[in-house]
Amino acid sequence: MGRLKELLSTNQEELRAKQREDWLCWISQYRKWLVKECDGAREVCTIEEERIRVMDSTNPPVVLRNYIAQNAVQKMLTSQRKLDKMWNRIFFCGLVVCLICLTEQTQGQKTPLVVQGTDCTQIKTLSPRATSGVYVIQPAGVRFPFKVYCEMLADGGWTVFQRRSGAEVLFNRKWAVYKQGFGHLRKDHWLGLSKVFALTKGRGRRSTMRVDLWDFEGGTAFAEYSDFRLGPERGAYKLNVGAYKGNAGDAIRGKYAGIDQNGFGFSTTDKDNDGCSPCIFGDIAENECSFSEGGGWWYSRCGSASLNGDWHPVGEHIGWASGLHWETWKGPAPYSARASRMMIKSV
Structure with a gap:
């Protein structure tokens, strides 16, 4: 066991x-x-x-x-x-x-623009109560619409293509920029030579250009030109104006003979069409007006009008070669305006 x-x-x-x-x-x-x-x-x-x-x-x-x-x-x-x-x-x-x-x-992708008229004049005609502001237009024969600032006044709608009121936007630009346009539509800007050409081209189309000026003393003046139009780019957007009226003086035709800007092409620092080779002013020889006057303009031996030069503040606005000049209005020393506005209306 x-x-x-x-x-x-x-x-x-x-x-x-x-x-x-x-x-x-x-x-x-x-x-x-x-x-x-x-x-x-x-x-x-x-x-x-x-x-x-x-x-x-x-x-x-x-x-x-x-x-x-x-x-x-x-x-x-x-x-x-x-x-x-x-x-x-x-x-x-x-x-x-x-x-x-x-x-x-x-x-x-850009939002398609809704066309409101061929220009500001038509918009005002179709909508009499329309107020000033940015609108979309498409002139006849233009492929794409674009924005503009319209001044809706009692006598119709005006398309603004130049505005100056300060030094925020520089106007010393080259040809391509002046052609396209720059600045802010509600503030200082240049609409663009190609757009102004589109607004004025075409047989039977007539436009009036108005220039408004403001000085530093509280004064204002204006100049209006009938039959305003620009030529094509191949002719350097040649300026054409008709009869003058206003109280600022006919600075485009000049305060003396030989400097009439009517019929001259647009000039910039990189594209000279001012007719100087050189121009003699006393003991000064000037080859390109855009270098001394500043900005771009329809210079003719420089001339009496130039609103795209350097902007100058109060106290520093007299005596400068480059400025907002309309020499038939202020003088004899070069007087740079406080503000300017250029606009057109179809008639």
Whole structure:
């Protein structure tokens, strides 16, 4: 009987030793699996190894296998959740990029302009209560409409093509810029030679040009010219005016003979059409009026009118060669006006 108990005891110890051996084998395999599956997340592996260490060594291998299986399922679900989050982020980022691209494309596309008339005169005729402001016009024969500032006065709508009131906008520009236009329509600006040409071209089309002037003493003056038009660019946008009326004097034709600007092309610092080669003024020889007078203008041996020169503040507005000059109005020393405005009206 004692021998039987001894044999049974020996068998149980051998069984436990076998289970222990299997247990250690499974732990070893599980650790290898952890190293492979943790993918560098060592803190996770450390936690799992600690859980293995504290497990009861008598647990049968089937428990460990179940634990490993459950852990594997859990990690698979965690990986799937991470993958889902990654794809959600990718989708969100892609959506944001698409929205940005669409916004940029929309901003890059100009909103079509709604034409309100062929010029400011027509707009005023069609809408007698129209007020001064920015309008969209499309003169006859012009492919694309453009914006202008309209002065809606009692005698009709005037299209402003030059305004000066300060030094914010520089008028010392080159030919291409004077052709295209610059400045701010509601403030100081030059509409552009090409646009003024478009407003005045065509058989049977007649326009009046008006020049308004303001001095630093509170005075004002004006000059109006009938039959105003500009020639094409190949002729340097040659100036053509008819009869004069007003109280500022006919500075375009000049305060003395030989400086009539009527019939002369436009000049800038990079395109000279002033007729000087050189012009002699006393002991001064002038080759290009745009360098001394400043800005761009229809210079004729320089002449008596030049409203696109340098703007000067009060106290510094007399005696400058470059300025807002209308020499038949102020003199004898060169007087630079406080403000000027040039505009046209179809008749």
